[in-house]
Amino acid sequence: MRVLLSGLELAYGDVVAVRNLDLEIENGESVVLLGTSGCGKTSTMRCIAGLEEPTGGTITIGDRVVYDHATRRNVPAYKRNVGMVFQSYAVWPHRTVLENVSFPLEIKKLSRAEVRTRAMEVLELVGLGAYAERGASMLSGGQMQRVALARSMAMEPSVLLLDEPLSNLDARLRDDLRMELRRIQVERGLTSMYVTHDQSEALALADRIAIMEGGRITQLATPRELFTAPRTASIARFLGMGNVFGVQSSDASGRHVLAGPGLTVAAEGRPAGTGAHSACFRPEDVVIEPAGSGGAPETNSWNGTVRMSVYQGTTVRCQIELDGGYLVEASCDSETAGSRHAIGEPVRVRVAPERVRILPDEIGADAPAPAMPKAAVA
Amino acid sequence: MRVLLSGLELAYGDVVAVRNLDLEIENGESVVLLGTSGCGKTSTMRCIAGLEEPTGGTITIGDRVVYDHATRRNVPAYKRNVGMVFQSYAVWPHRTVLENVSFPLEIKKLSRAEVRTRAMEVLELVGLGAYAERGASMLSGGQMQRVALARSMAMEPSVLLLDEPLSNLDARLRDDLRMELRRIQVERGLTSMYVTHDQSEALALADRIAIMEGGRITQLATPRELFTAPRTASIARFLGMGNVFGVQSSDASGRHVLAGPGLTVAAEGRPAGTGAHSACFRPEDVVIEPAGSGGAPETNSWNGTVRMSVYQGTTVRCQIELDGGYLVEASCDSETAGSRHAIGEPVRVRVAPERVRILPDEIGADAPAPAMPKAAVA
Amino acid sequence: MTVSPPRADRPVEAPPDPARRTGRPARRHSGWKASGPLLAILAFLILIPAGLVLFGAFSVDVPRPGSIGLDLTLENFAVLAEPEIRQASLNSLIIATGASLLAVLLGAGVAFLAARTDVPARPFVYLVGLTPMFLPSYVGALAWSMLGSPGAGLLNILFRDLGIGLEVNLYSLGGLVFVMGMYYAPYAFLLVHASMSMMNPDLEEAAVVHGGTHRRMVRSVTVPLALPAILGSALLVFVLVFENFPVAQVLASPGSIDTIPTYIYRMMNTYPSRGNEAAALAVVLVAVVLIVTWLQRRALAKRSYTTVSGKGVKAGRIRLGGWRWPAFGIAAVYFALAVVLPLLALALTSVRRSPYIGSLSELFEEGALDLSAYGAGTLGSFSFWSIVGNSVLVAVGAAAFGTILSFLVAYVVYRTRARGRGALEGISMTPLAVPAIVLGMGLLWTWLMMPVQLYGTLWVLVVAFVAVQMPQGLRSVAASIQSTDRDLEDAAVLLGARRRRAITAVTVPLMRTALSATFLLLLMLSMRELTVPLFLYTNDTKILSIAIFDQFENGGALHVAAAMSLLYCLIMFVLSYLPRRFGKGLGE
C-alpha cells in the first residue's frame, strides 16, 4: 500500500514536532528515516499509525484518506491496518511472551492451534522460541525488543512502521534479523517505514532513505544517490563525512579558499546552488604519507601532525592537524603496514580532487536545526 | 576504584543469568562488555550496583568487599557509590528534565545555585539545554536516554556502569557523546563498565573488552589483541569475521581441509589448542577478481559466483558461492572501479594465507553456548 | 537467499516467584530488618485484639479482662452445624456475590471513564464514583427502604399516584444486592481509578496498532493491567458485604431473609450472649479470607503489572466517540440512584412533620413541612459541633496513620525480600474477616488491658480504626505499588540517595494518586465506622456516626436523624476536597 503524507504537521502543545512534511512511500517500498535525535521521526510514525492527531495536512494509505485536517476526517488506528514496533517496546508485562505475540493473530480470529503455531514460528525467527511461556517482563532488554518486533511481524499489516526495532541487539543478531526483515518485506511486498541510527542497517534495508531535520524531510533518495550526492553539508556530515570545512571564496577553476587561515582546496564539479558552501570529503579518502615524501607539493596535499589515532578494528581513525590549524579526519586499514601513526608524528595528507565535494550548508535555513551538540570539528 | 568480581553467580528463580563470573577492572580503567542479547550483561551490572543479591561469589569495590555470599555480607546500593545508566532509562516521569538531572546533586547537598549550574552544564553537554524545564515524559526516546545519561554524569560516582547508554542516538551524536564520555572517564580516572552493541563504540571507549557468553566472560583483552587474536571461532564470528568454516582435518604444513565438500585452505601459524577448529577470515581480506584472471591457481584462490551484493556506503558487501557450495562474504571499497558485481556473475576470490586464522570452536565446552545465530555459512 | 532463523537462547524455564511481580525480582532487605518493626506494630494493633476474640472460639469462658481462662473446648464450633446457619450463609453468599459483582462493575466502570476516557464533565464523573461513600451504608439502606419498601416506599407511592402498575420491593435478595452493590462500588472505584490513572498509554496504543478495537484494547490491556486493583476490591467488597449487618437489618429482616450478619447479631444479642460461638464463626471466615488472599497473591505473582516505567508516561485518553454521552448517561443514572434519590428521601424526612406519606400531594399541604430538625438539635447545638470536631479529628488521624502504615506494609510485602512478608499481609487482612461486632470486643479488651491509657481518649478510636481498616488500606496501596517500575526507585538509590530518600523522592510521588485515594478511602470509612466505636467511645469522645445511630435508634420520626445524615454528607464532601486535589493522575 502506498503511503502519502502531505503538509503533515504535528504539535504537542506549543512544541512543533513535525512541520509541513511531505513524503510518498511507494507500494511495497521500504523507506528508512534517518535523523538526529528529536527531529520528529517517532512523531511522524505515530501520525501515520493514527496514535496522534496531526495539527495539519493529510495522510493517505493506499487510496484511502485516513486523515485530513481540512475535513477533520480521522480514521481510527485499528482500522488502518498499520503495524508499529514501538521505540519503547510497549511489551505487555501482564502477558507471557507467547501471549504478546499471539495478540494480533487472535484479533484476526484464527484458530487457537494456528495462532499458536504462527506465533511460535515468529518467536523462533527472533530466537525466543525457548522463552514462549516466560512472563514478558522477565526478559532482558534485547529480548523484550525482540518480543515487540515479533509481535508486529506476526500481524502481517499492509504498512509496517519500525521505530529503531533492533537498537538493543548485538551486531550479529541485528544482521540476521535485518536480513529477515528485508526478506519478509520484499516477499510480502510490505510497505514499510524504518527508523534507525545505524547506517549499515539503513543501507541494507532501504529502497530509499529520507533524511529528516527539524521536523521535515530534507532529502529523499536511494542509498547510493544519497552517499554520492548529499544535498547539503549538514547531511553530508550527518552521513559521516568527517571532514567539512566552510568555504570562504571559490574561483571558476574549482579552487576554493577555506574559512580561517585560508587553505585552498581543489575540487571537481561546480558548487550546487548558491549561498554558503562547504568543502567535504570522507576520512576514507584521505591518504596519509610520511612527511616530506615526494617532491613538489601536488594539489590537495598538505603537511600536518597526527593529533589522535584510535584503533577501530579493521581500520584506524586518525586526526591530523594541518599547519593551517585545520583538523582532518582520516581512516586507514589497520592491517596495512605503517597504518600506526604515533601522536605528534609529522605526516603528509592527500585527497584526490574528485573525492572532494562542495555542498551548500543549508537549504530552507528558516527551519531551525533541532538541539544538536556542537560538532567536534569545524 | 578497582572492581573485582570473583565466582559471581546470579539466578532469577531457577533462571541462571550469570554463572561463576570472574572479572577485574583496574582503577580508572574502562571495560566494555560485549555479548549477545540475554547473555547476562545487565544482570552483572545490577549485581555490582547492588540491585540484585547474587546467588554466589564475591564483589569487591576499591578494597571494600561489598558482597560476599559466604559471609552473607551485602553492602546496600546507596553506600557503594556506583552510578548506573539503566538500559530502561529509568527517567522519572513526574519530574522535569532539570529536576531529574539535579537529583544526584541535591543529594550531595550542594547549594541550589550550584545544583542548577552544574545540572545545566551537563544538560548542555548532552544537547538538552533547551529542554531543561520540559516534563521528562514529553521527550523523544533519544532525548530521554540522554536525560538518563546526564543524570548519571552529574553524579560523579567512583564507578560508573553504563548499560547501552547511547543505543537510541544518531551516529553523529553518539560519536560526540562517546568522546565526551571517554574524556570525562579519563580526566576523572573513573572506573567504568560499559555495555554496547556498537563495535566502533566498544573500540573507542574500551581500555579492555570483555566478551560475555552465556553468563560468563570468555575473553578479556585490549581491543587490538581481541581483534588480532580472538580466542575462539565464536568470538571471531561475534566480532564480525564473516567467514568461519569448520575444519575437518589439518596437516603439518598448515593446510586445512574444510568440512563439507572438502575445500583446502592454507593458513599460517599453528592451530591454537586442541579439539574442533574453524578457519576464519575477514570479508575485508577477501579479494575479488574477474573469473579466470591470472594463470595457475595460487593458494586460497577459488572460483565462484556472486549471489548477493549490498551497497553499504563506503563499501559494498558481496556474498559469493564457491563451486564447493561454500558461501564467502566479501566487502570491497564502493568507490574503486569494478566494485559493482552483478548477481550471478562468475568471479575468482583470493585470501592471503596470513589473513586466515585457525581457531578452536569453543573453550571450556562445559559452558553451554549462549544465544548465537548460526553463521550464514556452515 | 534465506537465513536460517537464529537458534534460541539457552532454554530456560521460569517458574513464577511471588517476589518477581514487578519484573525484576525484589532482592533487598532480606532478613527481619524491614518487616520486624511493622510486625510488632501490627501485633499490637491487630494480632492481640483479633487473637483474643479468636481465642474465645476455643475457650469455655469469654476471654475478657479478668476472666481469661485457659480451659479450652471445641464446643463453640458446634454452631457451624446449626441448621439455620446453612440457609443464612447461602443467602449471604448470594448477596455477597451479586453485590461484589455489581460493585466492581459500577466502580471499575466509572473509574475507567473518569481516569482513561474523554467522557464529558470528568471531574463530575469522578465525584459520581466517590459520593455514594458519603452515605454510611445503613443510612443509604434506610433511605432506600423509605424509597422502595413494598407498600409505603416513596417510589411505589409515586408509581401509584402516576397510575403506573409496577412496584419495587427492596426487601428482597435483589434489593439487598442492589443497595449493597451501589454503596460498596466506591471501593472498586477508588482502587481501580488509582491504578488506571497510572496507566502508560503506550501499552494501550500497542493493542490498537496491532488491530484491536478500543473495546478489545480495554478488555485485553487496560482492564488486565488493573487486575490487582480489581481483584483486591472484589475481595474487600465480597467479605464486607458478607458481614454487613446494618443494611441486612434494615432490608433483610423485614423481608424475613436470614443472613450471616443478622445471625451473628442475634447470637450476640441473647443473654448470655454467645460471643465465643460468634468467634468460632469468625475463625472460619478468617481462614477463608486468608486463603483467598493467598490465592489472589499467587494468581498475580505469575504476571507483572508495571505500567509506570522509566521510558516515560505520557497522559493519553481514550476517545469514546459516539459513546461519550451514553457513558455519561449511565454514570448519571448511577449517581441518581445511589445519591440523589436517597438524599431527597432524607431531605424529605428531615423536614416532613409526619413520616407517613399517603400520596405525594400531601407534601404540598399547609404546614406539612418544618425545619426545626436543623435547629436546636443539630446546627444550633454546641455538642453537635464538638461531636463533628471529634469525628473529623479521629477520621483524619486514622486515615493518615492508616495510609502510612498501609504503604509501609505494602512496600515491604511487594518490594522486598524481607522475612515474614506472608505474615505481614496475612495479619493485615485478618480484620476484614472478623465481624466488626466481634472485633470490637477484642479491641475493647485489648485497650482496657494495655498499660498505656488510651482507653477513653480519641486516640483509642484512631488506633482501633487503623486496625479495622488495615485490609482496605493495604489492598488499595498494594494494587498500585505493583504498577510502578522498581527501576525508577533504584535509579535514585544509585544516584546516592538512601532508600528512604529514594522512596519519598520517587516512589511516593509516583503513587500520589493511589496514596491520596487510600487516604480518602480510610477517611470516609473512619467517618462512618459505627460498630467498633460503640465499644470504645465515651461521653467526651462521641463521634458523628454514633450520634446519627442514636437518633435512628429512636425509630419512628427521623427528622433529626435524617437532618444529621444530610449534614454528614455535606461534611464528607468538604473533607474529601483536599485528597481529591492531590489525587490528580500522573501526566495530568
Added chain:
Amino acid sequence: AAEASGTDDLLPVPARDTSDGLVIAGETIADRELYEAARDSSVSIFSGMGFETEDLTVRRFREETGIDAEFIRMPSNKLLERVLSEAGADRLSVDIVRTTDTKATDTLAEAGVLVPYRTPFDEELRANGVVFDDGRYISSFYSLYAFAYNTRVVPPEEAPTEWADLLQPRYRNAIGTVQIGAGSYNMALSDLLVQTFGEDYLRRLGEQGPIVYDSVAVEMEALSRGEIAAATVGLNNGIALPRSGAPIKMVIPDSGASAAYTPLALTTRGADNPAAQVFMNWQMSRSGQEFAAAQGFVPARTSLGAQKAGEFDLPMPGDPGFLLMTQQDRAEREKDVRKLWREVFDYSG
C-alpha cells in the same frame, strides 16, 4: 427528640428547696452533707434504653438537681460487654447502669460490678418487690408493653382495641414485632399472650405472618411509615412517637398489657460518688417517678397513686390489666416460651 426542647412540656418542673439538703416535690432526695458533696461531682450513666427517653430523664435530673449527669446509650449486649470488661480491667467508667433486662443485670451483679444501695424509699420498694439481689439493683419503673397501630393505614372506625383484633385479616403480613432475644420485655409480652390467651393465640398470630425485626428502631420506623399496620411496642414509644409527629396510636387493651422491670443499679465506682447516689434517690423519688410516668412508664412506687401519661391512664401494679412477668415466672417458663415463639414465628438465631 431535640435537646433544647425543654422537659417541662411533658411535665411541669416541680418545686425545689435546697435550704437544707435537696428537697424536691416535698421529698428529701439528699441531706445537706450528701448534696454538698454531690454538687460539684457528676454522674455518668450507661443506659440500654432508647436514646430519647434517657436523654429526657438525664436532662430532667440536671434541671431539678443542678447536678451534672452524662449518659452513654448502647444496645444492651454491648453495654453489658463494656461494663464487664471495664470492671475486669479495673477501669470502670460509669456510676450507674440502666438496662432493659434483669438477666443482664444479674450477670453484672454476679460479676461483682454492682453494690447494694438503699434509697430513702427502700421499704416501699422492697414491699413492692422491685428490689433485687438484696439491693444490688432495683427496677426504676415498669416498661409497659402492648401494641400500636398506624392511624393513616387503619381508619378510626376500624381501630383495634384488643389483642384479638390483631387476628383480623387486614393485619395479614402487616404486624411487626421484635425478636424475643432483644430484651426481657419481648419475653414478657409473649409470655403474657400465652398466659392470657393460650398457646393457640400465639400460633394464630404466627399464621398472620408477622414481620420480625431485629431492633425496635427499625420496627418503629416501619410502623410510622405505614409499611406495617400495627406492631407490638412499649408505651413510652407509643407516647414519644406521636409527639414527634408519627401517625401512631398506642393501644392498652383491657385484657392486659405486659409489664417488665427496668433495672437500675449503682456500680462499684458509683458507690463512692455522691452524685450517683443522688441520681438513684431522685429517680425513685416522687419527682423522678412522675416524670417517668409522664414518659409512659409505670412507677415502681405505688404510694404515689394512679398516674396519667398523655391521655393514657397508667395501670397500677396489681391491676388486672397489669401483667408482670416475675423472676420466678421467668425462671419457670422462659425456655418454653422462647421455644414456642421461635417455632410459631419460625425464627432462626
